[in-house]
Amino acid sequence: xxxxxxxxxxxxxxxxxxxxxxDETELRCGKCRLSYRIDDGIPILLxxxxxxxx
Amino acid sequence: MTLSxxxxxxxxxxxxxxxxxxxxxxxxxxDRKILIEWLSLSPAxxxxxxxxxxxxxxxxxxxxxRRVVASDLTPEMLQEARTLARDSxxxxxxxxxxxxxxxxxxxxxxxxxxxxxxxxxxxxxxEAIAEFVRVARPGGLVGIxxxxxxxxxxxxxxxxxxxxxxxPTHVRSYRVEEWVSHLKEAGLSLQHACCxxxxxxxxxxxxxxxxxxxVQREVEEMFLGAFPRAREFYRVRVEGxxxxxxxxxxGIFVGCKE
Numbered sequence: 001x002x003x004x005x006x007x008x009x010x011x012x013x014x015x016x017x018x019x020x021x022x023d024e025t026e027l028r029c030g031k032c033r034l035s036y037r038i039d040d041g042i043p044i045l046l047x048x049x050x051x052x053x054x
Numbered sequence: 055m056t057l058s059x060x061x062x063x064x065x066x067x068x069x070x071x072x073x074x075x076x077x078x079x080x081x082x083x084x085d086r087k088i089l090i091e092w093l094s095l096s097p098a099x100x101x102x103x104x105x106x107x108x109x110x111x112x113x114x115x116x117x118x119x120r121r122v123v124a125s126d127l128t129p130e131m132l133q134e135a136r137t138l139a140r141d142s143x144x145x146x147x148x149x150x151x152x153x154x155x156x157x158x159x160x161x162x163x164x165x166x167x168x169x170x171x172x173x174x175x176x177x178x179x180x181e182a183i184a185e186f187v188r189v190a191r192p193g194g195l196v197g198i199x200x201x202x203x204x205x206x207x208x209x210x211x212x213x214x215x216x217x218x219x220x221x222p223t224h225v226r227s228y229r230v231e232e233w234v235s236h237l238k239e240a241g242l243s244l245q246h247a248c249c250x251x252x253x254x255x256x257x258x259x260x261x262x263x264x265x266x267x268x269v270q271r272e273v274e275e276m277f278l279g280a281f282p283r284a285r286e287f288y289r290v291r292v293e294g295x296x297x298x299x300x301x302x303x304x305g306i307f308v309g310c311k312e
Contacts, residue, residue: 005123005148008100008163012156036158042132044151045158048060 001038011036012045028053059177060127060153063223068130070264075108075134077262078255080171085250085304086114089168089197092246092308095119099165102189104154104182105172109135109147115168116144123164125152155181162191170199171304174217174227183240190311196242201227202249202305204287212284213302220273221263230305242309249303253289256297 001020009018011029018027018036027036027043034050036043057065089111095101099119103112106124112135116122124139124147126132132149139147152158154169155178167186176182186196201217203210210229217224228236230249237244256277260270277290277297284290289301 002148004121005150008123008160009150010158010160012153012158015160018158039129039151040133042129042136042149042151043158044129046060046127046151046153047156048058049151 001043009043009045013047013050059223063175064128066221066223066264067128070262071108071128071130071134073262073264075138077108078258079252079262080108080110082252083114085199085252085306086111086170088248088250088306089170089199089308090114090118092306093166093168093195093197095166100163101166101168102157102159102164104152104157104167104169104186105175106135106149107131107170107172109138111168111170112147113139113142113144115166116147119166120146122147123150123159124148125150125154125157127151127153155185157185157189159189161188162194163189165191165194166197167194168197171201173198173200174225175223177225179225179228180236180239183236183242187240187242187311192311194311195245195308196237196311197306197308198233198237199304199306200233202230202233202303203227204303205229205231206283206287208281209284209287212280213288216273216276219269219276220260220265222265227302228305233305233307237307237309240309241312243312244307244309246306246308248306250306251289251301252304253299253301255299 013032033053095118101122103124106112112122112124129151167190291298
């Protein structure tokens with residue numbers, strides 16, 4: 001994922017920073033304990049579609 | 055099962071996404087040209103196009119700026135926008151699925167924020183505008199195009215009533231005054247505002263949202279049965295006993311974040 005894009009992306013819930021997973025398949029918000037998937041290169045940054053981080 | 059309003063919107067647009075990429079109403083550059091001129095774009099700019107739909111505004115802007123982020127609530131719509139970007143040879147656009155009322159971007163990330171022919175779908179318009187302002191940098195511009203309705207309450211109710219039948223996710227097309235007051239309340243100083251008429255070819259327009267033929271017919275009957283003032287104002291053109299086209303006004307607004 002493009003570094004500049006990653007810099008401006010934020011968790012839609014808390015607006016905090018997101019961490020890209022090592023395999024680049026998801027973006028995670030440590031504060032909200034939510035994971036947002038990346039589908040075919042498109043981050044799905046919708047709270048309704050997020051999964052809780054175990 | 056009851057769908058949330060946002061899921062309802064995603065489900066509707068996922069099924070008809072391609073129609074919005076090829077739509078004559080959305081590809082028509084008339085209102086977009088005015089907006090682009092007013093935005094004073096520079097090759098250094100980063101721009102966010104919210105509810106990009108088929109991506110027409112994002113693609114048109116991308117050749118004049120450094121980068122564009124195109125967001126939409128519906129991932130299938132973003133696939134269409136990406137197809138349009140590829141077909142247009144544009145490589146400086148990123149695509150992000152996002153809710154306009156809850157944007158996933160850090161504050162002050164963009165020089166320009168645009169949103170064209172979409173706010174009438176937003177359940178909470180003030181929240182969406184507040185988000186546009188939050189992600190724009192101070193001194194940045196927010197540019198909006200959407201259908202607007204006249205001050206006459208009967209003409210307002212007529213077209214918003216028709217839109218709700220044709221498009222179950224239609225919330226409201228606002229009056230210019232309502233727009234101006236929403237933009238000011240969100241902390242924007244209004245730099246430009248104008249209206250531009252747009253003619254809609256009826257059959258393509260009514261089919262676009264994917265409503266069944268019986269509902270399409272109901273919409274046509276509403277136009278055919280329009281009271282004279284509505285028929286005249288919306289320039290309803292009838293050929294034989296069928297509606298050929300109607301026209302409405304798009305409001306174009308540009309505000310500056312103080």
